[in-house]
Amino acid sequence: MKNFASVFVTVAASAAFGQDAPTEFDYPLAVTATGIWKIEDGKKSIYFQGSKKFRTPLNAVRCLAIDHEGKLLAGDSSTREVYRFDDDGTPQPLTDGWIGIPMALAVAPDGTIYTADLELHRIWKMPKEGLKEPQEFAVINSPRGLTLDPDGNLWVLSTSSKDGQIQKVTPDGKIEPFVKGHPFNLPHNIVRMDDGTFFVTDNYEHCVWKVTADGEKEKWVVGEPMDRPVGLCRNGQNLLIADPHIRTIFSLAPDKKLTVLVSSPVAEIKIK
Numbered sequence: 001m002k003n004f005a006s007v008f009v010t011v012a013a014s015a016a017f018g019q020d021a022p023t024e025f026d027y028p029l030a031v032t033a034t035g036i037w038k039i040e041d042g043k044k045s046i047y048f049q050g051s052k053k054f055r056t057p058l059n060a061v062r063c064l065a066i067d068h069e070g071k072l073l074a075g076d077s078s079t080r081e082v083y084r085f086d087d088d089g090t091p092q093p094l095t096d097g098w099i100g101i102p103m104a105l106a107v108a109p110d111g112t113i114y115t116a117d118l119e120l121h122r123i124w125k126m127p128k129e130g131l132k133e134p135q136e137f138a139v140i141n142s143p144r145g146l147t148l149d150p151d152g153n154l155w156v157l158s159t160s161s162k163d164g165q166i167q168k169v170t171p172d173g174k175i176e177p178f179v180k181g182h183p184f185n186l187p188h189n190i191v192r193m194d195d196g197t198f199f200v201t202d203n204y205e206h207c208v209w210k211v212t213a214d215g216e217k218e219k220w221v222v223g224e225p226m227d228r229p230v231g232l233c234r235n236g237q238n239l240l241i242a243d244p245h246i247r248t249i250f251s252l253a254p255d256k257k258l259t260v261l262v263s264s265p266v267a268e269i270k271i272k
Contacts, residue, residue, distance in 0.1 A: 034059055036074065039249065039262050047072075048091065054078055057091050065105035067113070067128065075102025075115060082115055084130070094130030104189065106146035106154060114154055116143035123156060123169065138169045145190035145200070145232075157190040157200060166190065166198065166211065183217050184209060189232035191239060199239055201229040208232070208241065208252065221256055 036058070038047040050058035059078035067073055072085040073094075080099050083091035100119025107113055111128025114137065121141045124134035138156070145157030152171040155178070161167065165187060166179035185204035192198050196213030199220065208229055210220035231242025231249075239252040240261065248263035 034061070036061060036064065036072075042262055044262055048074075048085070048089065057081070057083065057093075062102055063104050063116075065107055067107045068109055068111040073105050073107070073113065075099065075105055077101040077119075082113065082130075094126065095134055096132040098133055099124060103144050104146040104157075106148050108148060108152065114146055114148075116146050116156065118142060118144065123154065137173055138175055140167060140169075140175065144188055147190050147192040147198070149192055149196075155190060155192060155198070157187050159187060166200075179211060179215055179217065188230045191232050191234050193234070193237075199232065201232045201241065203228045203230055208239070221252060221258065225258060225260075226250065 034050040034052060035046060036048040037044050048058060050056065050061065053059065055078055057079055058074060058076045060076055061074055062077050063075040065073045067084065074083045074085070074091065076083060077100070079093070080097045082094045082099060082102055082105065084094055085091055094113070099115055100117045102115050103118040104116040105113065113126050113128065115124045115126075115134070117124060121139060121143065122136055123138040123140060123143060123146070125137035126134040137154075140156050140158055140163075141161040142159040143156050144159055147155045149155065154169040156167045156169060158165050158167065160182065163175070164177040164180040165182055165184050168176045168178050170176070184200060184202050186202060188201045188203055190198055190200050198211040200209040200211065202209055205219065205222070206226060206228060207219045207222040209217055211217050226241065226243050227245040229241045229243050231240075233240050235251065237254055241250040241252055243250065246263070247265075249261040251259050251261045253259075
């Protein structure tokens with residue numbers, strides 16, 4: 001995954017649409033977000049403000065990703081669509097409203113886009129330019145997170161699949177269970193590191209799990225100052241964690257040190 005100086009966050013804005021532009025985010029990585037914030041040098045600004053009118057573009061942003069050319073992608077359940085932002089900052093649809101609830105996006109080096117569809121329990125595949133009817137790549141129950149490895153394998157995080165909560169899908173579409181059973185309570189996102197280690201956010205367990213390349217699992221960081229971690233992505237060797245309940249984005253270092261990248265006013269957050 002590439003590293004970027006800017007961080008994009010899906011949010012529900014703290015001011016009603018049509019009023020003054022919001023200055024703080026309400027629910028980073030929310031499941032009913034109506035906008036996208038940009039965080040640069042610790043400062044947040046509105047990147048895109050969606051309408052509160054249902055069935056309008058990016059009324060319900062569920063996920064974000066950066067494509068192979070550095071363009072921002074956004075999955076929106078309101079219009080059942082995946083969008084790419086053009087050079088003017090305008091979201092352009094990539095399908096014909098084909099996706100149900102896009103919960104996660106992953107982009108291959110050649111620009112191929114994978115989308116986890118929580119409603120239809122499918123992983124969709126489409127070329128970089130989009131496709132009116134994306135290809136069905138895999139059928140996996142309740143997919144929530146996606147991450148790719150250098151060999152082109154897609155790793156899928158599931159809430160409740162009978163075949164396990166982390167499954168590998170090979171480039172030819174073969175599905176192989178990796179983490180069997182249901183050790184995670186309410187997993188949201190997954191990231192793979194260069195050494196094959198995975199990290200998973202678990203909202204109900206108030207933690208980030210670490211899963212080794214051999215499938216060994218442990219709660220890596222638990223509890224305060226986090227509350228209910230949801231969003232997760234890489235930033236070099238660090239992880240960025242979005243915690244919507246306390247309106248905070250954390251940076252997690254390999255030594256488990258948590259620092260606040262940015263937050264909006266709530267009860268005081270203390271770093272131990």
